[in-house]
Amino acid sequence: MNDTAAVHALYVDHHAWLFGWLRRRLRCPDRAADLAQDTFARLLTARHPAEHGEPPSLREPRAFLTIIANGLVVDHFRRSALERAYLEELAAQPPAAQPSPEAQALLLETLREVDRLLNGLFYRARAAFLLDRVDGLPQAQIAAQLGVSVRRVRQYLAQAMRQCYHAAYGHLE
């Protein structure tokens, strides 16, 4: 049985169950349907080298599907929290400063990308980096805001630059 046939078999046997599982977690049938599709789409693009025998998905199908689906749910909540935060920040700005809906959508894409670059940083390092790069605050002011020394702020900035760099360009082998 090739991978596509294997995924098809999984789909037939477990799609309804997975949809129910997602609907309970998301409380939204539309999103649950989307993420159920995404879960199976992930399986199709995943690599299962034939020499390793049966893919794990066939031995513990529901546990395996749940792991993938759970990752997608976490990602979904993270994205909606970011989107909500951005819309709240926009709402706090004067009407003249409101970007067009198209510009907002583009900016949200950029925010997701930058969020991905910063993912894994502890919150003070993340805060220091954003206050430095986006708000252009001097290091001394960032130190005061975070309640740490300027030396510590420099360490946070170095950490953040390293993290961003590797997230964008990878590691040297």
Add this chain to the structure above:
Amino acid sequence: MNNAPVSQTVLDAAIAWRLQLDAGAATGAFEEWLHAHPDHARVWQQFQVLDRRLAEVGRAGGAALNPHWRFRRLRDERSV
């Protein structure tokens, strides 16, 4: 542009230079370092690409990405 990552040593040196330059401590030695090896120029260019990305975020976006900042502001607003 070459998007391959540079070594950890070159990256750390570039970060140290960047922090020094940002702190206003620019020296001629930086130019020397920048031209001393193609990897130095490459990492610097890669930094600039990341900087442009971050510059697109804007204030509202920066605040949305920054839970600490949002938390502080909410707390300050409530204590007013």
